[in-house]
Amino acid sequence: MASATTDRPLHDLLFGRDPGEAVPTHAHARELIANVPHECERLAALLRRADAILVGTGAGWSADSGLATYKDVADVPALRAVDLSYYDLCQTRWLREDPAVYYGFWGYCLSSYRRATPHEGYRIVKKWSEDLCNRTPRFRERFAAAKLSPVFIYSSNVDAHWHRDGLFTEDATFEFHGTCEDWCCSGSEAEGRMSPCCQDIWPVPADFHFVIDEKTMRAESKESAEPNESSASEMPEHGGCPFSLAQKLGNPNRPRCPRCRSLLRPRVLHFGDGKFFEREGERERFERWAECVFDCMTLCSAPLGDGEKDPAKHVLGASAGASSGDIYEDKGAKGGEEAFCLAVLEFGCGLNVPSVRRESERHLDMYPENCVLVRVNPDFPLVLEKEPRQRIEIMAGALEAVRAADALLRGKEPEVPKAKPREPLPKPEAKPRARSGSRAKKG
CATH class of the missing domain: 3.40.50.1220 (TPP-binding domain)
Structure with missing residues (x-):
C-alpha cells in the first residue's frame, strides 16, 4: 500500500514510524x-x-x-512463538526476570556472528x-x-x-554500540536497580559457546553449578576468565563477574541502557x-x-x-x-x-x-x-x-x-505494547 498523495511505499520500521520523505x-x-x-x-x-x-x-x-538486520535478528520460530521481538530481548532486565531467555538470545547472536x-x-x-x-x-x-x-x-x-x-x-x-565479543558486569546481584561493580571487560574465548536449546532458544542453568563462596577463589587459576570458570563449574550459560558474582552481559548498547560504556x-x-x-x-x-x-x-x-x-x-x-x-x-x-x-x-x-x-x-x-x-x-x-x-x-x-524497489507493505495497526516479560515462558 502506498500513500495516495506521495506514492511512497510504506516500510515496516522497528518502531512503526513513518519514514516520510526519506523513502x-x-x-x-x-x-x-x-x-x-x-x-x-x-x-x-x-x-x-x-x-x-x-x-x-x-x-x-x-x-x-x-x-540479520535489526528487525529480523529475533525472527526465529521459538521467539515468534512467545511473541518476543528484538526490542523486547535487547533489555538487561531479563538477567533478573529470566536469564535463560537473555543468554539464549545473546548466545545465539554471538554464535551467528562467529559462524558468519x-x-x-x-x-x-x-x-x-x-x-x-x-x-x-x-x-x-x-x-x-x-x-x-x-x-x-x-x-x-x-x-x-x-x-x-x-x-x-x-x-x-x-x-x-559495542561488540558481542566483549562482556562485562551487569550488576544483577546489586540491591535495587542493577548497578555494575566495575567496567572491566572480559573477551569471550574463541573456544567458548553457550549451550542453547534450539527449539526454545533458551540457555538453561544447572542449579547445582550456581556460584558459591569457593568459586570466586578459583578465578586466578583460570587466568581471571569468568567464561573458563563457568565451563569448569559445568554451567557455561551463567558466566559471572569475578568481583561481585553478578551475571555478565555483552558490552552492547541495549534499549534504555544507562550502564553501557565504550572501550x-x-x-x-x-x-x-x-x-x-x-x-x-x-x-x-x-x-x-x-x-x-x-x-x-x-x-x-x-x-x-x-x-x-x-x-x-x-x-x-x-x-x-x-x-x-x-x-x-x-x-x-x-x-x-x-x-x-x-x-x-x-x-x-x-x-x-x-x-x-x-x-x-x-x-x-x-x-x-x-x-x-x-x-x-x-x-x-x-x-x-x-x-x-x-x-x-x-x-x-x-x-x-x-x-528493484521494495514492494510496499501494508501499514501496521497500532497497538499497545504488552510487558514482554509476561509473554515468555519461565523455567
Whole structure:
C-alpha cells in the first residue's frame, strides 16, 4: 500500500514510524536504480581524489555476510512463538526476570556472528585504505603525526567483523554500540536497580559457546553449578576468565563477574541502557581523527558550515554532480588542487538506528564544499536537502556497490548492481505494547 498523495511505499520500521520523505517515491526509485552505474562511477572518481575517508556501516553492511538486520535478528520460530521481538530481548532486565531467555538470545547472536564469514567488501575497503596510504596524499603527515590512518571506520555493528583476521586495528575503528565479543558486569546481584561493580571487560574465548536449546532458544542453568563462596577463589587459576570458570563449574550459560558474582552481559548498547560504556580511548581516537580532518580543512581554507557554501569552491568543481553525464574526474582544478577532500562512505545504514546517518551528515554540514557523502542503501539512499555536488545516492546493496566501484578503480568492467524497489507493505495497526516479560515462558 502506498500513500495516495506521495506514492511512497510504506516500510515496516522497528518502531512503526513513518519514514516520510526519506523513502523515494516509486517513480524516483526507478530513476535512482537506473542511475546506479553512473553513481558508482562518481564513487570511483571520488575515491581517486579523496585525501581522507570516513566509512560508516550499519546493519545493512553486515547483511551481505548473511547476518540479520535489526528487525529480523529475533525472527526465529521459538521467539515468534512467545511473541518476543528484538526490542523486547535487547533489555538487561531479563538477567533478573529470566536469564535463560537473555543468554539464549545473546548466545545465539554471538554464535551467528562467529559462524558468519565477513563478505568481500571488508577486504575491498582495506585495499582502498592501503591505496590511499601508499600513494602520496596531501596532508598525510598530519595523520601520521597523530599516529592515525586517513581512513576511519565508524560502525554501529556489534559483530566485530572489522577486526576479524587483523583487518583493521582499534586505532582505525569506533564500534560505538559495542561488540558481542566483549562482556562485562551487569550488576544483577546489586540491591535495587542493577548497578555494575566495575567496567572491566572480559573477551569471550574463541573456544567458548553457550549451550542453547534450539527449539526454545533458551540457555538453561544447572542449579547445582550456581556460584558459591569457593568459586570466586578459583578465578586466578583460570587466568581471571569468568567464561573458563563457568565451563569448569559445568554451567557455561551463567558466566559471572569475578568481583561481585553478578551475571555478565555483552558490552552492547541495549534499549534504555544507562550502564553501557565504550572501550577506553575509542571515542577519543575518533575525535582526534576528526581534529586531523579539521586541521587539514583549515590549512586549505575550506568553507565551513552552510553559511560559507560556495559552489565555485567545491573541491571537485563547481559543476560536480550537476548532470547525469557529469563525472568528478578532471574537475579538481576548478575546486582547487590543493584543497582537502573528505569522502564519507555510508553503507547499509537505515532509519531504525540512524546514528551513522547523522554522523555522516554532520561532516557534510561542516565541510559543505570539501566533503561528499555517499549513501548506499537499497531502501533509503536519499541525502535530503543537499546539492547534487555534495551527494552520491546509490540505491543498491552495499557489497554490490563496493564491488562495482572497485572494478572501476582497477580499470575493469563492473558488474552492474541489480536492485528493484521494495514492494510496499501494508501499514501496521497500532497497538499497545504488552510487558514482554509476561509473554515468555519461565523455567
